[in-house]
Amino acid sequence: MPASARKNTRRIERENTVDEIYERIYVAILEHRLHPGTKLGEERLADIFGVSRARVREVLARLAHEQIVELFPQRGAFVAKPTKEQARDVFEARRLIEPAVLRRLVDTLTPEKIARLRQHQELEADAHRREDKRAMVRLSGEFHTLAAELAGNSALARTMRELCMLTCLTIFLYDAPTSTSCRNDEHELIIDAIAKRDRARAEKLMLAHLDHIEHSLDLDSHAVDVDLEAIFRE
Structure with a gap:
């Protein structure tokens, strides 16, 4: 397989993994299984989903962009807690x-x-x-x-x-x-x-x-x- 094709395959696999984890977290919040204010630890989620912390960070960044998750320096990511x-x-x-x-x-x-x-x-x-x-x-x-x-x-x-x-x-x-x-x-x-x-x-x-x-x-x-x-x- 050409290098460009392998690179494209890895990119697609990464996106699929990120999308799948994002959707599972999204649905868990939507179904009220994840509470507002819950800490979403990178290491814990990486272990649960069997992926790297970098993948988890991608998901959390996407959720934060949509205001579903709040990111705090030195503290980590938390499910948003609307005032x-x-x-x-x-x-x-x-x-x-x-x-x-x-x-x-x-x-x-x-x-x-x-x-x-x-x-x-x-x-x-x-x-x-x-x-x-x-x-x-x-x-x-x-x-x-x-x-x-x-x-x-x-x-x-x-x-x-x-x-x-x-x-x-x-x-x-x-x-x-x-x-x-x-x-x-x-x-x-x-x-x-x-x-x-x-x-x-x-x-x-x-x-x-x-x-x-x-x-x-x-x-x-x-x-x-x-x-x-x-x-x-x-």
Whole structure:
């Protein structure tokens, strides 16, 4: 194999490894298995995932860029712990962005896009029926990122992914009950409005939905110790 091909293969393998570790940490946070404020030790994660600390640093740098992880000199990396003010900023940003997402989605609507939303809503309903709290939390956040992806604007989709993760951390940190913080029936009503191309109703429902989530927050935080190995090797 030519040297250039070997170099390209190693680059792809490195990127795949970084992407896989990133996704596992991302999902662990989204499912509330990793708590806000949890220390993400490089050496510990390198041992758990069987990679070098350099690979772990790449992942942590990417998560930090998205504000999911906070990096502190001499202390290391920690899962972000949004303050009350930051939480309000996140909801303010979502109130500005999500109506725009819905408008673009309605304007570019296709039967395939509605089918994707309905399929996702059914997954949420199934998670509720099974009382699978991890799946409920993950799917609730993914509904909003899916809508942004289907709207077809990559910048909006990236922004929504970050905002949804920060919302997830806020919900965990301030102990909003999963069953009421992002209700499945509210998503269903939003999808119905989108399907009817009723932009005004879809926007109104989304804003009410975001208000409902924010108002359910309990601003008293609780620190909890976490076993990283148990999370990623379960």
